[in-house]
Each structure stands twice: as structure tokens, then as C-alpha cells.
Amino acid sequence: MSMRSHYCGLVTEALMGQTVTLCGWVNRRRDHGGVIFVDVRDREGYVQVVCDPDRADMFKAAEGLRNEFCIQIKGLVRARPEGTTNDSLKSGKIEILCHELTVLNPSVTPPFLLDDDNLSETTRLTHRVLDLRRPYMQNNLMLRYKVAMEVRKFLDDNGFIDIETPMLTKSTPEGARDYLVPSRVHDGHFFALPQSPQLFKQLLMVAGYDRYYQITKCFRDEDLRADRQPEFTQIDIETSFLGEQEIRDMFQGMISSVFKKVLSIDLGEFPVMAYSEAMHRFGSDKPDLRVKMEFTELTDIMGEVEFKVFSTPATTPGGRVVALRVPGGSDISRGEIDGYTEFVKIYGAKGLAWIKVNEVAKGRDGLQSPIVKNLHDAAIAEILKRTNAQDGDILFFGADKAKVVNDSIGALRLKIGHSEFAKKSGLFENRWAPMWVVDFPMFEYDEESQR
Numbered sequence: 426m427s428m429r430s431h432y433c434g435l436v437t438e439a440l441m442g443q444t445v446t447l448c449g450w451v452n453r454r455r456d457h458g459g460v461i462f463v464d465v466r467d468r469e470g471y472v473q474v475v476c477d478p479d480r481a482d483m484f485k486a487a488e489g490l491r492n493e494f495c496i497q498i499k500g501l502v503r504a505r506p507e508g509t510t511n512d513s514l515k516s517g518k519i520e521i522l523c524h525e526l527t528v529l530n531p532s533v534t535p536p537f538l539l540d541d542d543n544l545s546e547t548t549r550l551t552h553r554v555l556d557l558r559r560p561y562m563q564n565n566l567m568l569r570y571k572v573a574m575e576v577r578k579f580l581d582d583n584g585f586i587d588i589e590t591p592m593l594t595k596s597t598p599e600g601a602r603d604y605l606v607p608s609r610v611h612d613g614h615f616f617a618l619p620q621s622p623q624l625f626k627q628l629l630m631v632a633g634y635d636r637y638y639q640i641t642k643c644f645r646d647e648d649l650r651a652d653r654q655p656e657f658t659q660i661d662i663e664t665s666f667l668g669e670q671e672i673r674d675m676f677q678g679m680i681s682s683v684f685k686k687v688l689s690i691d692l693g694e695f696p697v698m699a700y701s702e703a704m705h706r707f708g709s710d711k712p713d714l715r716v717k718m719e720f721t722e723l724t725d726i727m728g729e730v731e732f733k734v735f736s737t738p739a740t741t742p743g744g745r746v747v748a749l750r751v752p753g754g755s756d757i758s759r760g761e762i763d764g765y766t767e768f769v770k771i772y773g774a775k776g777l778a779w780i781k782v783n784e785v786a787k788g789r790d791g792l793q794s795p796i797v798k799n800l801h802d803a804a805i806a807e808i809l810k811r812t813n814a815q816d817g818d819i820l821f822f823g824a825d826k827a828k829v830v831n832d833s834i835g836a837l838r839l840k841i842g843h844s845e846f847a848k849k850s851g852l853f854e855n856r857w858a859p860m861w862v863v864d865f866p867m868f869e870y871d872e873e874s875q876r
Contacts, residue, residue, distance in 0.1 A: 434470020493532035499525040590625035601645035618644035708835030714858040716842030732799035745827040754819030772833035778822040
């Protein structure tokens with residue numbers, strides 16, 4: 426006989442009146458005056474089990490249950506009493522009347538509650554097996570599995586074949602440092618782990634395999650960063666005889682399909698933006714379109730102002746002056762502005778000029794800032810016009826080499842855009858916002874060689 430007939434989280438009202446056998450972990454035990462309720466958990470979710478005192482042996486076992494005991498139960502699926510249903514669970518309309526209960530493995534008291542979301546990394550890694558039991562982690566791993574499956578289905582339907590490339594190979598000149606594996610039979614020689622299957626997939630294309638993919642491990646001996654790990658998994662794809670537009674259409678279809686089937690999210694059509702436009706409007710080659718703020722170009726009007734901080738970059742080749750308008754930002758305190766000033770210095774900026782717009786109609790007199798006195802009336806009028814500044818806004822200015830301005834004000838845009846202030850003010854739209862950025866330059870500009 427099978428140890429279980431169903432997963433806990435998949436028992437629904439469709440099984441009403443049937444006897445089921447379940448295995449899982451005790452998530453909670455609640456004693457309600459003679460009746461014991463046990464929430465049993467497995468990878469698919471939760472189910473409520475009711476233990477009544479009519480079956481003495483079973484009830485005695487239920488009294489001894491504690492969190493994380495591994496148990497097997499056999500019981501009858503019945504409807505929950507009216508008013509006690511839980512719509513957030515698949516099994517929320519039913520409960521299991523327990524007939525038999527077997528403790529497969531008792532547990533000592535866990536060092537933390539599994540539904541605690543505020544765990545330190547040290548605690549999580551010390552008790553890794555318990556961390557992996559947490560619904561949050563289990564959902565992540567299930568999501569990863571579903572994404573990989575949908576990618577495989579899509580690529581298979583579009584004629585791609587999965588070819589496994591070697592892990593132990595010769596070191597090749599790529600961007601990162603290799604992980605090396607010493608050879609036992611060739612003393613002093615080493616294999617390298619692949620940074621990516623780049624050379625292999627190019628060989629396969631030349632050999633005529635036409636369409637190839639791998640969901641493969643890559644290894645790079647690099648320092649840890651927020652978006653960089655020593656090993657990671659990438660979806661590696663190579664195809665032949667397709668133009669740029671055809672490639673974009675195909676992989677937009679793949680991404681949209683994955684989101685639709687895994688998360689039930691319709692991404693719609695992806696906007697397309699040239700690299701030059703993205704840098705001009707957002708200072709980034711991967712602009713976050715959820716943030717409803719963008720740069721206003723002021724370089725052409727700042728060449729003749731007395732304020733050297735603005736005029737020098739405006740008249741220097743490769744210099745740039747921009748404004749970032751924050752609607753309703755006059756509520757931002759001086760302390761927060763000082764914090765933003767220190768923040769942009771990380772990206773090479775020397776400081777952060779700002780103007781609070783109290784009353785547009787008054788022109789110069791309606792502005793609050795130490796820099797206003799250094800700007801002539803024509804420049805002020807043009808700044809207000811181009812930025813479309815309204816009463817209660819604040820304008821932040823970046824003035825330096827174009828790269829410094831793009832990096833610093835681009836980062837400031839995101840920092841403000843993801844703040845609680847922005848979310849309350851409607852400057853941040855909580856959605857998925859994919860886009861294609863095209864026409865990247867072949868090389869970065871080199872300051873030394875001026876090319």
C-alpha cells in the first residue's frame with residue numbers, strides 16, 4: 426500500500442467524502458477544548474486535520490505532536506463548518522477527520538518559526554535544512570523549476586535542441602577569471618571550468634546544428650557582488666539564419682509565455698528604445714520604466730550663466746547638465762537632500778545642486794535655493810519651462826562629464842523612485858516593465874585616447 430494517496434496542499438472539495446492518506450510536517454497544533462486541530466504541511470501547501478477524542482489511541486498520539494514532527498495521517502475529507510473556510514488555501518474549504526495517525530519522526534523544538542520572514546543569514550545557513558522547509562524557499566525552488574520547464578517547452582516547440590557541452594575544458598581568454606581543476610595524470614596542468622559555453626555553442630553553429638540551447642552552470646572566480654556569484658545558471662541560446670527583429674520577436678514570445686504560464690502575468694508588447702535615447706532620458710542602458718521621472722537636458726542653455734558649476738561642463742566637450750524633476754518633492758527635508766548629496770558622490774559627482782519650486786508664477790521669487798542668485802532670468806525661465814515644474818516640486822541638477830552625470834543622477838532617480846515617498850506620491854508604478862534597448866555602441870568611449 427502507498428504511504429500517501431495525495432499531497433496535503435492538493436486535497437480539495439473534489440475529494441469530499443473520500444478517505445485519503447497524507448504525509449507531511451506539523452506546521453501548527455491547536456488544542457480547542459477536547460478537539461485537536463493540526464495543520465499539516467508538505468511541498469504543495471497546507472491542510473487542516475481534526476483529531477477528536479473518539480479514537481483514543483489516535484488522540485493520544487495527537488496530544489504529543491509538536492511543530493515539525495513528520496507524520497502520516499489517514500482520514501475522511503469533509504467540509505469545514507460554515508464561517509471557518511480559508512479562501513487563501515487550495516484546501517481551505519475542507520478538513521480531514523483523522524482516523525489514524527502515525528508519527529514517522531519526532532522533532533526537537535525548532536530554533537526558529539518557519540513562517541518567520543526576519544531571519545538573519547547566519548541563522549538560515551546554520552539550519553539550512555529547516556530554511557529550505559520554509560514556504561518562501563520552497564516557493565522559490567518551485568518557481569525556478571516551472572520557469573525552466575516552460576523555457577524548455579517553448580524552445581522545443583521552436584526547433585531548438587538541448588546539447589550538453591563539456592565542463593572540464595581548456596582555459597580560454599574571456600572576461601572573468603577561470604576556476605581551475607588540477608589534472609591527476611598531467612602533473613602541473615589544469616582544466617578550466619566554463620565561464621559560459623560560448624566557444625562550444627559557436628562550434629555547434631558552424632557545424633550546422635542551427636538552433637541550440639542549454640540551461641547550464643557557469644563558473645567565474647570573481648568577488649561577490651549583489652548581482653554576481655561564483656557559480657550561476659544561465660539559459661544559453663544560439664541560433665542561425667535569423668535577423669535581429671526575428672530574434673527579438675522569438676524571445677519576447679518566450680519571456681511572455683513564461684510569465685503568462687508561471688505567474689499568470691500578461692507582459693504585453695515590449696517597448697523598444699535606442700541606447701542613445703535611454704542614456705539621454707534616464708542616464709542608464711537598462712532604464713527602470715516603473716519610475717515616472719526622467720532627465721531634462723539643460724546643457725545648451727547653461728553655457729552663459731555665471732554659475733561655473735553649470736557653465737564649465739556646459740561649454741566643455743563631453744560635458745552635460747541635466748535636471749531631474751521630482752513632483753511634490755518640496756516636502757523632502759534638508760537632511761534628506763544632504764543624504765542624496767553624499768549618495769551621488771559615490772558615482773563621482775562633486776555635489777548636488779537643487780531648487781525647490783514654491784510658486785512658479787512668481788518666477789525667481791517663487792524659488793528656494795542657494796544657486797538661484799547665480800542664474801539669470803532667461804535661464805530660470807527656460808529651466809521651469811523645460812522641466813514643466815509645478816508648485817511644490819523640487820529640481821535636482823547634475824553637471825559634469827556626461828558619464829558622471831548619467832551615473833550619479835541615474836542612480837539618484839532610482840533611489841528616489843524606489844523610496845516610500847515616491848510610492849506614496851505615485852512616482853513608482855509597481856508592475857513588470859520589460860523593454861528592448863537596441864543599437865548599443867560597439868565600444869565604450871576612452872577618455873585617454875579621446876575616441
